Amino acid sequence: MSVPDIAVWLESTAVATLVRESAWGFPIVVAIHIVGITLSVGMIMWFDLRLLGVVLRESPVSRVYRGIIPWAATGFTLMFVSGGMLLAAYATAAHGNVYFRAKLVALALAGLNALVYHRLAERHRAAWDEHARPPLAARAAGLASITVWTVVILAGRMMSYTMF
Amino acid sequence: METALAWVEGTGMASAVRDSLGLTASLSAIHLVGVTLVGGGALVAGLRYGGLIFADQSLGAVARPAGRAILLGLTISVVTGVLLVSPRASAAAANRFFQLKMLCLLGAAACDVFVRRRGYAVPGRFATSTGLIRSVLYGAVLAAGCAFILLE
Numbered sequence: 001m002s003v004p005d006i007a008v009w010l011e012s013t014a015v016a017t018l019v020r021e022s023a024w025g026f027p028i029v030v031a032i033h034i035v036g037i038t039l040s041v042g043m044i045m046w047f048d049l050r051l052l053g054v055v056l057r058e059s060p061v062s063r064v065y066r067g068i069i070p071w072a073a074t075g076f077t078l079m080f081v082s083g084g085m086l087l088a089a090y091a092t093a094a095h096g097n098v099y100f101r102a103k104l105v106a107l108a109l110a111g112l113n114a115l116v117y118h119r120l121a122e123r124h125r126a127a128w129d130e131h132a133r134p135p136l137a138a139r140a141a142g143l144a145s146i147t148v149w150t151v152v153i154l155a156g157r158m159m160s161y162t163m164f
Numbered sequence: 165m166e167t168a169l170a171w172v173e174g175t176g177m178a179s180a181v182r183d184s185l186g187l188t189a190s191l192s193a194i195h196l197v198g199v200t201l202v203g204g205g206a207l208v209a210g211l212r213y214g215g216l217i218f219a220d221q222s223l224g225a226v227a228r229p230a231g232r233a234i235l236l237g238l239t240i241s242v243v244t245g246v247l248l249v250s251p252r253a254s255a256a257a258a259n260r261f262f263q264l265k266m267l268c269l270l271g272a273a274a275c276d277v278f279v280r281r282r283g284y285a286v287p288g289r290f291a292t293s294t295g296l297i298r299s300v301l302y303g304a305v306l307a308a309g310c311a312f313i314l315l316e
Contacts, residue, residue, distance in 0.1 A: 038203035042207055158189050
């Protein structure tokens with residue numbers, strides 16, 4: 001099954017039809033998506049800024065992480081579920097859209113950045129957890145995270161103007 | 165008021181936005197980045213005022229950077245928002261969701277001024293309530309903004 005075939009199949013699902021054809025489906029799902037982005041990226045940005053040593057410098061990095069992660073995770077759940085529903089509804093148009101591809105690449109990079117941070121930089125966190133200015137690897141992860149999430153937001157908004 | 169709105173719609177800036185889908189899309193994308201900054205700052209500050217997050221940190225240690233994030237986000241979103249609305253200023257001004265958004269924005273900004281002047285130094289019940297109300301109002305700005313662009 002090719003990617004265009006999967007896109008056609010996705011568009012034929014009940015969820016996709018609901019989003020596309022009901023009067024309130026699309027606006028409600030888009031609104032949830034925007035709220036999810038604001039919640040997730042708006043919160044994760046605080047952890048990134050702590051890694052950069054810009055905010056909450058007196059608080060250990062692990063404590064900042066524990067504080068924001070329940071809220072950010074809720075936002076990510078809202079964002080990915082609503083994003084999946086929107087993608088299903090307009091999968092064919094999204095497949096050919098350059099901003100959708102840019103968004104996917106940025107999302108993959110965000111995931112990769114988080115993975116690298118947790119596997120490498122965080123391994124020795126006990127040594128720098130309370131440092132106001134974390135080591136270069138952690139700061140780089142924070143900066144990369146802010147950058148890729150900004151690209152995700154920019155590309156996502158550009159999609160809505162270029163897909164329809 | 166109508167004359168002023170008609171004048172805004174006739175400016176070169178409004179024409180440039182009206183005639184360029186790329187410019188409109190770019191402004192809208194940057195607007196959302198600004199909104200995310202405001203939302204994140206308001207949420208973190210609101211949660212701290214409510215004692216739900218970073219309770220080990222002083223109110224000022226959280227509220228000050230949150231205030232800076234909100235100010236930066238507001239600057240970005242107000243500038244891009246004015247440009248986005250300029251080609252349809254009259255229609256936007258007559259839209260109930262837009263009116264609600266502006267009303268909540270003014271209320272939130274007023275709370276912002278208050279917490280900036282007194283809230284950090286005097287974290288009393290009134291300052292805490294004002295901080296919480298500010299966060300709720302910014303949430304309402306987000307909700308009304310969504311309704312405005314999606315149901316217009």
